[in-house]
Structures are given as structure tokens and as C-alpha cells.
Amino acid sequence: MALNYCSIASGSSGNCHFVSSDETKILLDFGMSHRYVKKALEEIGENIESIEGVFITHEHSDHIKGLKTFLKKHDIPVYMNECTYEKAKEKIREEDLHKIVITDKNINMLVGDIKVINFDISHDAAHPTGYNFTCEDKKLSIVTDIGVMTDEIISSLDDSNFLVIEANHDVNMVMFGSYPYYLKRRILSDVGHLSNDDAAETVLRVYKKGKLKNVVLAHLSKENNIPELAQLTVKKYLEDNGIDTESDINLDLTYRDKTGKFYRIV
16 A cells, blocks of 8 residues: 655645545645646646545645635535634635534544644644654655754654655845845744755654655745755755765655646555
């Protein structure tokens, strides 16, 4: 049994991830328009009607922007914790609120044959979470919109075969960029976003646990990062620590406005 992963879109313009097994299909976040997500799924041979559940990491617009139309058009459950629901419900039609399943703050549940477990992360949202998806012995972890990586979060990523990790910004680009001071301070804070350097350190720590083979860098800033820089930063850090990025681990990117590579985790 395998897990599949594809980034539908990732960045401040909108976020959506596709996760599936041979039997079950799930989305994480719905931050792009319904039309965009529907078309993107069709491009990878999937039908939006076959989605069995949508899980929400937090209530920021780039993670729920398309949710109103999705709920209007489909009778498919959307899962979120109560704090996120209280912030998100004002952006959803009242007649569709019954389609939202309010979960405990920490989820440990089965959707089809995929086990879904979330974990708390640090971000300036009501109750933001990262997610683990497992099917038999395969584990996919997705953690973005996170200001600081803690030992507890690293423990949640233990035994991951596949990691989608935020590499939002280059610190120097933030510091010397055009953003106002308050925004720079927010991005660099413990409730902001993860830098390329922090992403690199995280990848190394998870890799040392023994199972990690694929890493996808996500939620790259348009203004404060460059895809090649993000990838090079992580690649160099890993190689400086004795990891061959050609044979030991595969390093890839997500994109703001197009689907990424379709992965089968076997």
C-alpha cells in the first residue's frame, strides 16, 4: 500500500495539498479558488468529487479562501478545530456550516485507510496545526506556517518517509527588503514563518531519525525568497553534514500557481 502526494499550490497566494492512498483521497487546506483546485486535480487525473475530506491547518485566507465555494458545491466534510472554526465561520455561508466537522484540538482518526494525526505548531493564528498522514508503514508529514521548530514538533515528524516543510524566506532578504518593520518582525518571530536555514536544520534532524527519503520545500515567499536559493541553502547544509542529495535524499520545491510533482511514496 502506498501514499501519494502532490502540491496543488503553496505560498501566500494560496495553499492546497493532495494526499491519497489507493483507496482514499484527502485535501489539506483549500486556499485557492474552487475552479483552480478542480482544474489542478483534473491535471493529475483526480476528480474533486472523489475527495473524502478536507482538513484545515488554520484560518488565514491563503488556507481557506476557496472553502466557501467548495462547501456550497459539495457535500464533503471539512475538518477543523473549534478555535479555527470560530475564526473561519464568518467567511462561510450559514447554510453550509453543518458540513464542517469540529474536531478535538488534536486529531487522531481514520479517513478510509489513511490515519490523520495533527500536532500543535507556533503561528499567529487561533490554533494552527501541522499534519501527519499514515497508511500502513508509510508516513507523510506536512508542516508550514510555523515560526519556530521545537523538539516536540520534531518528535511528531519521527519516522516520516516524506516531509513537506516550510522554507518561507531568506533572513537577509527580509532584513534588507522593502517590508515595513512591523511585518519583518512578524515574519522573523516565533509566530511567523520558517526560514531556509531553519528548514535545512529541520530536514537534517528528521533525516537522522532514519526513514526520510523525500523533502519538498513549501510556502516560499515571493518577495523574500528565491526558489533556487531555498533549494541551494538546504542542499548545501545537508551536504556539509555528509548527506548526498543525489542518492540519500530527494529535494524538491512547491509552486505558488501550479501543481508540483506527483509523488508515490512506496
